Amino acid sequence: MWEDFAVTTPGHAAFSLQGNLQNNGPTWHAKATGDFDGDNKDDIILWQNDNSQAAIWLMDGLQVKAGYDVAGSAANGPSWHAIAARDMDGDDRADILWQNDSGAVAVWEDFVPGPGSGTTASFADQFNVVPDVNPTGNLYWHVL
Amino acid sequence: MGHTVFAIRPILLQHDDGHLTLWLMQDATHIGSTVAVDQNPGAPWKPLVGDFNGDG
Numbered sequence: 001m002w003e004d005f006a007v008t009t010p011g012h013a014a015f016s017l018q019g020n021l022q023n024n025g026p027t028w029h030a031k032a033t034g035d036f037d038g039d040n041k042d043d044i045i046l047w048q049n050d051n052s053q054a055a056i057w058l059m060d061g062l063q064v065k066a067g068y069d070v071a072g073s074a075a076n077g078p079s080w081h082a083i084a085a086r087d088m089d090g091d092d093r094a095d096i097l098w099q100n101d102s103g104a105v106a107v108w109e110d111f112v113p114g115p116g117s118g119t120t121a122s123f124a125d126q127f128n129v130v131p132d133v134n135p136t137g138n139l140y141w142h143v144l
Numbered sequence: 145m146g147h148t149v150f151a152i153r154p155i156l157l158q159h160d161d162g163h164l165t166l167w168l169m170q171d172a173t174h175i176g177s178t179v180a181v182d183q184n185p186g187a188p189w190k191p192l193v194g195d196f197n198g199d200g
Contacts, residue, residue, distance in 0.1 A: 002183070003197055013166065013179045033194030042194030061197035 001062055019062040024048075028055075034085025034094025036111040045070075045085050045096065052078045054096075056111070056121060068113055068121035070096075080106070089125075096123065105129040162187040 002015035027050045033042045037058050044057045054073035058066040073082075076098070084097040088107050095109040108123035155167040162184045170176035185191070 001196060002185075004199075007179060008182065011177075011179060012182055014182045018183075030192050033192050033196075039198070040195075041198040042196050044192070044194070059194075059196040 003061065017062065021057075021062075021064060031082045032085040032096075034087070035092070036085070036094045037113070038091075038093045043085075043094070045082050047073075047082050049078070052076060052080070054082055058113075066113065068119055071120050071122040072126075156191055156193055158191060160187060162189065164191065 001019055001021055003017040003019075005013060005015050007013045024046070027048050028046050029049060030044050031047045032045050034045070035041060036043045036045075036056055039058075039060075041059055041061070043059050046055045046057065047053070048055070052074050054070040056068050056070060057064045058068075073080075079101040080098050081100075082096050083099050085094040086097060087093060088095040088097070089109050091110070093111055095107055095111075098106040098108065100106075106126065106128050108126045110124035111121060112124050113121040152169040152171065154169060157165045157167065159165070164181040164184070166179045166181065167175045168177045168179060
């Protein structure tokens with residue numbers, strides 16, 4: 001992770017803080033960032049491509065202050081991909097936007113860590129997004 | 145001090161060789177200035193942007 005961006009000379013910039021986070025191996029991929037716990041610091045959602053498990057690291061600068069497996073993500077299977085972490089319901093906490101290989105889209109809202117000191121977290125509300133019929137009627141659309 | 149605050153989010157681009165460049169946006173469709181990041185993480189590294197320390 002690189003932090004503290006600053007312009008150093010006209011047209012040039014640098015990040016003055018750099019640190020390596022823990023390495024969970026090559027099957028884990030950081031997919032998106034967003035503030036899941038509402039502390040005004042972005043967190044990281046990771047996805048493991050050999051069992052479809054999603055995980056969230058709650059961040060405090062260069063430190064991972066807590067890590068959670070996301071309950072239910074592995075059961076969705078490899079056709080669902082976490083593609084964004086945004087606040088979709090206006091509660092100042094990030095939600096997960098999923099997209100299936102079929103084009104279907106779903107949103108998981110209301111991050112709930114725990115219970116207790118456990119390492120699994122869940123999302124209290126999970127919705128399939130039903131789009132308007134697109135102009136072509138075909139699955140050419142991708143959420144960016 | 146030492147932090148640049150952007151009214152409109154800048155756009156981060158990465159070259160095939162790994163170099164990073166920021167477009168500091170004047171508005172939604174116009175680039176105000178271009179800033180090259182002097183450090184290069186290398187081509188195998190792909191950036192994800194976020195405010196992880198809450199400094200805005």
